[in-house]
Amino acid sequence: MRFSDAARPELADPRERRTRRQAAEDARARQAAATGELPDWEPLRESGAAIRERTLRELGTHLETLETAVAEEGGRVHWARDANEARRIITGLLPADADAALVRSDVTDELGLEGAEPGPHTKAAVVGAGFLVAETGTLVVTGRGEGLSIPGTLVVVAGIEDIVPDWTDLEVLLQLLARAGAGLPLHPAVATRTGEFELVLVDNGRTKVLADPVGREALRCVHCSACSDVCPVFERTGPRPYGPGRAGPIGAVLTPQVRGVEVSLGASLPFASTLCGACADVCPVKIDIPGLLVHLRGRVVDARRRRPVPNPELLLMRGLAWSMGDERRYEQTVVRRARWARLLVRDGRIRRLPGLLGKWTDARDLPAPPRRSFRAWWRRRG
Numbered sequence: 001m002r003f004s005d006a007a008r009p010e011l012a013d014p015r016e017r018r019t020r021r022q023a024a025e026d027a028r029a030r031q032a033a034a035t036g037e038l039p040d041w042e043p044l045r046e047s048g049a050a051i052r053e054r055t056l057r058e059l060g061t062h063l064e065t066l067e068t069a070v071a072e073e074g075g076r077v078h079w080a081r082d083a084n085e086a087r088r089i090i091t092g093l094l095p096a097d098a099d100a101a102l103v104r105s106d107v108t109d110e111l112g113l114e115g116a117e118p119g120p121h122t123k124a125a126v127v128g129a130g131f132l133v134a135e136t137g138t139l140v141v142t143g144r145g146e147g148l149s150i151p152g153t154l155v156v157v158a159g160i161e162d163i164v165p166d167w168t169d170l171e172v173l174l175q176l177l178a179r180a181g182a183g184l185p186l187h188p189a190v191a192t193r194t195g196e197f198e199l200v201l202v203d204n205g206r207t208k209v210l211a212d213p214v215g216r217e218a219l220r221c222v223h224c225s226a227c228s229d230v231c232p233v234f235e236r237t238g239p240r241p242y243g244p245g246r247a248g249p250i251g252a253v254l255t256p257q258v259r260g261v262e263v264s265l266g267a268s269l270p271f272a273s274t275l276c277g278a279c280a281d282v283c284p285v286k287i288d289i290p291g292l293l294v295h296l297r298g299r300v301v302d303a304r305r306r307r308p309v310p311n312p313e314l315l316l317m318r319g320l321a322w323s324m325g326d327e328r329r330y331e332q333t334v335v336r337r338a339r340w341a342r343l344l345v346r347d348g349r350i351r352r353l354p355g356l357l358g359k360w361t362d363a364r365d366l367p368a369p370p371r372r373s374f375r376a377w378w379r380r381r382g
């Protein structure tokens, strides 16, 4: 489904919109205070961006280091190409006679995993990783670490990019995450566990994203959600219209790359933005989300051009290009179109255009076209 269609019911609910606006305003105030009080916030962001960029560049090496470290500490690493394979692996690792608790993360949501929160009743748990420290094979989660100390099976799920080479790099990223995301100087609790778990590393389209020299920047994300809190589109629609996977501005650049720009959601998400740039201003690892959206819009247009049957928008653009390619032709087109458009004028305005052009008047009206074009007026004046 296209983003705009999926967003319609959300936009029609004023109570939900009010709640979302209030939550976003509160989050923005907290984050602005936490980042504004730090004199070296900008250098810290630069360091975070550089760490994430370097990690992605050397991802293969860090993943091998992680696999070795986890194995040395008594754990096992499983590789999942896609969401189906990940779900199959996770189900196979869990004991058949116990319901597994779930500690959610973006990647567990991406896989559509469901489960109750861990309690004293818990024998097996699936935990979404915050970070994985490659040098020691350590799982890091922000929070009290529910589920990490269970005596039974612990399955840790992470995207292949959720990796940090070492503890020094982790220290920088945790500071950024706390201030930009939670609006706190530090997370009140950070829990760790080394080895002795089953680690499922999920690709699910990420290597495809890495292969795009421009789009790969999106994988720097440290999941702080600050970009969603400042996004005027997300504030009005909430997360649902972004589909399964990430929501908000980062979802608008990741989902089209993972699912392809040929499907309707992937083709519409790069346009679900005003390109105001607020997301890039707050992103703690300096992802140029507006730049990525423009890049992806280009990919959507290229994909449409390759279709055997052009869509109405492309036909319209080709017609415009043809008429604008010649001065006389352009002038005649303007005169004819203005004559035709005047038939639609009611009380001095055009309130509804027919067909595809109706999208323009869905949200605005147009002034009546003048009887004489600028060029004709200029010629007479000369």
Ligand code: SF4
Pocket: 220, 221, 222, 223, 224, 225, 226, 227, 228, 250, 279, 282, 283, 284, 285, 286, 287
């Ligand atoms: S892209 Fe968004 S969620 Fe990811 S790090 Fe940047 S601001 Fe945070």
